[in-house]
Amino acid sequence: MESEEKIFHDWLLMYLKQKLSREYTEVLTNFNKENKFEGMYPDLILNNYGMTVGVVVVETDSTITAESAKRWKQLSGKGVKLIVMVPERAKQKVMGLLWDEGIAGSVALGGYELKVNMP
Numbered sequence: 001m002e003s004e005e006k007i008f009h010d011w012l013l014m015y016l017k018q019k020l021s022r023e024y025t026e027v028l029t030n031f032n033k034e035n036k037f038e039g040m041y042p043d044l045i046l047n048n049y050g051m052t053v054g055v056v057v058v059e060t061d062s063t064i065t066a067e068s069a070k071r072w073k074q075l076s077g078k079g080v081k082l083i084v085m086v087p088e089r090a091k092q093k094v095m096g097l098l099w100d101e102g103i104a105g106s107v108a109l110g111g112y113e114l115k116v117n118m119p
Helices: 003-020 066-076 088-101
Strands: 026-029 044-048 051-058 081-087 107-112
Touching: 003 026, 003 044, 003 051, 051 066, 066 081, 066 088, 081 088, 088 107
Parallel strands: 051 081, 081 107
Antiparallel strands: 026 044, 044 051
């Protein structure tokens, strides 16, 4: 991941953590693989009252690959909700990867885009 993408990725993790903290009792981040879930390190781990109920993976343009899709498949088999966040413009490509891995029906796909409006 390029440094500009890494900065945006990490900012988005903090934004999502703040937003999701209203719905979950604990949201753990993985900036440096400090929080493990079932032997893996998703970007966010969503807990309610001590039980993990979901995980979130944030992808950028350069990290949307077939290898990433294999990792999503592993995470989707862990018995919790998997949310994959991708750039809005890449959703169609990602949906194809999800279908290729056979997990399109079991993964929640979210999108993001940065929008700046100047006067």
